Amino acid sequence: MPRSKQAKSARAATLSDVGREAGVSAMAASVVLNGASTSSRISPETRDRILAAAARLQYRVNVAARALANRRMNTVGIATVFEGGELLNAYFLEVFNGILEAATRLEQNTTVFTLHDWHRDAARLPGMCDGRIDGLILIAPTLTRAAAKVLPVHTPFVAIHANVPLPNVVNIESDEEQGAYDMVRHLIAQGHRRILHVAGVKGMVGAERRKRGYKRALASAHVPVDNSLIIPAGFTEDSGRQAMRGWLREHAGEPLPHAVFCVSDGAAIGSLEALAEVGLHVPTDISVAGFDDTLAARTTVPQLTTVRQPLRAMGNRLVEVLLDRIQRQNAGDSGLTEKSIVFPVDLVPRASVGAPPAVRRIVPAPR
Amino acid sequence: MPRSKQAKSARAATLSDVGREAGVSAMAASVVLNGASTSSRISPETRDRILAAAARLQYRVNVAARALANRRMNTVGIATVFEGGELLNAYFLEVFNGILEAATRLEQNTTVFTLHDWHRDAARLPGMCDGRIDGLILIAPTLTRAAAKVLPVHTPFVAIHANVPLPNVVNIESDEEQGAYDMVRHLIAQGHRRILHVAGVKGMVGAERRKRGYKRALASAHVPVDNSLIIPAGFTEDSGRQAMRGWLREHAGEPLPHAVFCVSDGAAIGSLEALAEVGLHVPTDISVAGFDDTLAARTTVPQLTTVRQPLRAMGNRLVEVLLDRIQRQNAGDSGLTEKSIVFPVDLVPRASVGAPPAVRRIVPAPR
DNA sequence: CTGAAAGCGCTTACAG
DNA sequence: CTGAAAGCGCTTACAG
Numbered sequence: 001m002p003r004s005k006q007a008k009s010a011r012a013a014t015l016s017d018v019g020r021e022a023g024v025s026a027m028a029a030s031v032v033l034n035g036a037s038t039s040s041r042i043s044p045e046t047r048d049r050i051l052a053a054a055a056r057l058q059y060r061v062n063v064a065a066r067a068l069a070n071r072r073m074n075t076v077g078i079a080t081v082f083e084g085g086e087l088l089n090a091y092f093l094e095v096f097n098g099i100l101e102a103a104t105r106l107e108q109n110t111t112v113f114t115l116h117d118w119h120r121d122a123a124r125l126p127g128m129c130d131g132r133i134d135g136l137i138l139i140a141p142t143l144t145r146a147a148a149k150v151l152p153v154h155t156p157f158v159a160i161h162a163n164v165p166l167p168n169v170v171n172i173e174s175d176e177e178q179g180a181y182d183m184v185r186h187l188i189a190q191g192h193r194r195i196l197h198v199a200g201v202k203g204m205v206g207a208e209r210r211k212r213g214y215k216r217a218l219a220s221a222h223v224p225v226d227n228s229l230i231i232p233a234g235f236t237e238d239s240g241r242q243a244m245r246g247w248l249r250e251h252a253g254e255p256l257p258h259a260v261f262c263v264s265d266g267a268a269i270g271s272l273e274a275l276a277e278v279g280l281h282v283p284t285d286i287s288v289a290g291f292d293d294t295l296a297a298r299t300t301v302p303q304l305t306t307v308r309q310p311l312r313a314m315g316n317r318l319v320e321v322l323l324d325r326i327q328r329q330n331a332g333d334s335g336l337t338e339k340s341i342v343f344p345v346d347l348v349p350r351a352s353v354g355a356p357p358a359v360r361r362i363v364p365a366p367r
Numbered sequence: 368m369p370r371s372k373q374a375k376s377a378r379a380a381t382l383s384d385v386g387r388e389a390g391v392s393a394m395a396a397s398v399v400l401n402g403a404s405t406s407s408r409i410s411p412e413t414r415d416r417i418l419a420a421a422a423r424l425q426y427r428v429n430v431a432a433r434a435l436a437n438r439r440m441n442t443v444g445i446a447t448v449f450e451g452g453e454l455l456n457a458y459f460l461e462v463f464n465g466i467l468e469a470a471t472r473l474e475q476n477t478t479v480f481t482l483h484d485w486h487r488d489a490a491r492l493p494g495m496c497d498g499r500i501d502g503l504i505l506i507a508p509t510l511t512r513a514a515a516k517v518l519p520v521h522t523p524f525v526a527i528h529a530n531v532p533l534p535n536v537v538n539i540e541s542d543e544e545q546g547a548y549d550m551v552r553h554l555i556a557q558g559h560r561r562i563l564h565v566a567g568v569k570g571m572v573g574a575e576r577r578k579r580g581y582k583r584a585l586a587s588a589h590v591p592v593d594n595s596l597i598i599p600a601g602f603t604e605d606s607g608r609q610a611m612r613g614w615l616r617e618h619a620g621e622p623l624p625h626a627v628f629c630v631s632d633g634a635a636i637g638s639l640e641a642l643a644e645v646g647l648h649v650p651t652d653i654s655v656a657g658f659d660d661t662l663a664a665r666t667t668v669p670q671l672t673t674v675r676q677p678l679r680a681m682g683n684r685l686v687e688v689l690l691d692r693i694q695r696q697n698a699g700d701s702g703l704t705e706k707s708i709v710f711p712v713d714l715v716p717r718a719s720v721g722a723p724p725a726v727r728r729i730v731p732a733p734r
Numbered sequence: 735c736t737g738a739a740a741g742c743g744c745t746t747a748c749a750g
Numbered sequence: 751c752t753g754a755a756a757g758c759g760c761t762t763a764c765a766g
Contacts, residue, residue, distance in 0.1 A: 014743055025753050063499040065743035067431035068758045082464055100481050111476045114467050132430040276668055301668055381759055392737050432759035435742045
């Protein structure tokens with residue numbers, strides 16, 4: 001393959017270079033190469049000549065110039081807290097992966113802004129919304145409604161797993177309540193009745209939904225809800241460990257629950273550790289279930305039965321919805337077509353859930 | 368707080384808006400607000416007037432216009448393969464976090480390009496290097512030297528954990544050999560002598576370095592290297608599991624090694640599983656050590672003794688080095704000041720390494 | 735100490 | 751079907 005004579009040129013070729021090379025105007029080159037939205041058409045021969053010239057000159061559009069002319073950066077911002085330990089990292093990665101997929105497909109760049117925490121850094125959001133991005137994706141924001149008011153009106157926003165409805169922001173979420181419901185029905189179907197719920201922080205939307213699913217599943221199977229079996233913890237491994245340790249200490253000598261349904265994989269992993277500390281074996285002595293299907297769920301021993309949200313697909317949708325809003329806004333139509341989009345979830349059965357010991361003794365083994 | 372009368376303006380304020388408001392030229396505003404590099408100075412009063420006007424108008428620089436004028440995007444690209452499972456994800460996240468830290472500090476944007484695999488997508492690299500980024504970071508590239516030749520000369524590159532020296536690319540790595548050496552010395556210090564090495568793929572730079580450290584440590588303690596104790600595997604959990612299963616099968620009835628030093632945490636986790644399958648208990652029957660300190664290293668039972676690379680600091684350095692190169696190149700100085708930068712590593716002792724059983728019987732228990 | 739002018743590379747009306 | 755002109759918002763020499 002012969003080396004182009006232009007390959008060593010210090011300056012990248014511009015549209016007028018291409019135009020000159022092809023014997024046409026820069027504008028004609030713009031139409032052919034960058035699909036500039038003019039009504040005029042170029043004849044096939046001219047078109048070919050321009051394409052050939054561009055290839056020869058290795059023409060590549062200068063995105064800064066295009067952005068300046070279009071008042072459009074073709075860049076979406078991603079605002080996220082990054083320091084939340086494993087759980088958040090695994091969650092972020094899946095969503096981010098989905099975002100990148102869609103961004104690549106739709107020819108958008110991405111810019112990541114990291115926050116220390118949502119509460120403290122809400123004031124930084126407006127500063128991210130000028131010049132360099134066309135719209136902003138909020139990853140699991142926990143904003144007060146007051147803080148949400150400072151979001152600039154010119155910039156379209158979308159969120160995933162927002163803790164409260166944010167004005168003028170489309171929120172993407174999954175049916176967490178249904179996931180919890182399905183999981184607890186799954187436990188019940190295995191023969192479990194006394195099911196402990198290691199719950200999340202009170203007031204957090206996700207935690208409340210999961211607790212509601214737990215209660216609804218018990219009710220649907222006519223298992224009375226025993227509030228002493230609902231223990232407050234949190235989403236982290238640490239909070240799960242503390243909560244489970246505390247429960248085991250306070251209830252020493254009492255009958256063990258058949259199963260533990262944890263608000264998150266993190267809490268489930270902490271619970272696994274606390275159970276291991278007192279010599280209990282999962283799932284033969286007690287079953288444990290998590291929620292989220294983080295990467296860590298597959299690295300525990302035994303692997304964790306959990307609920308999967310289609311985070312990657314949700315990440316894809318974030319970009320699609322945001323771009324739609326950007327285009328709408330540029331066209332002067334700034335209305336919100338939808339407030340939230342809910343994705344279905346899947347149960348992921350793994351080794352951490354088995355039959356309860358009592359049932360095991362009664363039920364005959366499968367042939 | 369009274370709302371600014373400009374807050375609802377459809378168009379963002381420009382430098383000439385600010386200039387008009389302050390009664391000066393756009394250029395004066397540029398000097399004060401964006402630190403334009405002109406030799407002239409502005410009087411303190413004018414300066415204050417400009418600053419006040421900018422605040423009133425909520426002026427924010429248009430980065431596209433600046434980029435066009437400066438021929439500089441203030442954006443660094445990050446090229447990475449993303450689909451490598453847990454190990455790569457955890458690795459990427461740490462490095463990425465470090466990159467974002469430094470990018471934020473140095474006022475650079477970041478753009479992530481994902482590749483399916485390095486071999487197939489090497490041809491896409493030049494296309495990433497035009498217009499939108501000033502330089503490119505390669506995350507753990509595995510390029511042939513031939514492929515590296517197609518890297519455009521105008522764009523500065525830096526790499527982390529490159530598999531081969533790439534022409535005109537600064538590579539950031541860590542002292543993996545020393546890490547392996549330290550780990551094996553640690554095992555020896557605990558009393559282990561027969562130490563199995565679950566090794567990585569032959570020819571991979573990292574794998575070879577770790578193996579070299581293993582051998583050097585044995586030699587330094589006058590433990591003869593037994594090549595039958597070095598088994599080829601890979602970095603993944605699966606390859607570790609297969610390798611350890613195979614070894615146990617082939618050596619049934621023979622004395623167990625005292626300890627296993629695995630090329631990676633993934634391989635170590637696979638080894639843990641294979642050992643558990645045959646009823647061996649870690650660390651009382653046999654010790655296991657990994658390498659990398661991935662997130663998974665903390666979720667195994669027992670937690671994994673491993674070696675940590677300072678990935679976040681390395682990510683920081685990637686940006687610093689790249690920016691330095693970009694600035695140098697713009698100043699006409701395109702020479703490489705260094706070929707590679709080596710970071711030290713740390714031993715992370717956890718529960719998967721204990722004293723060998725034989726020693727345990729002889730040595731008195733600690734009081 | 736400050737300003738008017740030119741130019742970065744693109745796109746979009748507007749003419750022919 | 752094609753082109754000349756103006757403008758996006760910034761910065762950098764160059765004058766005063």
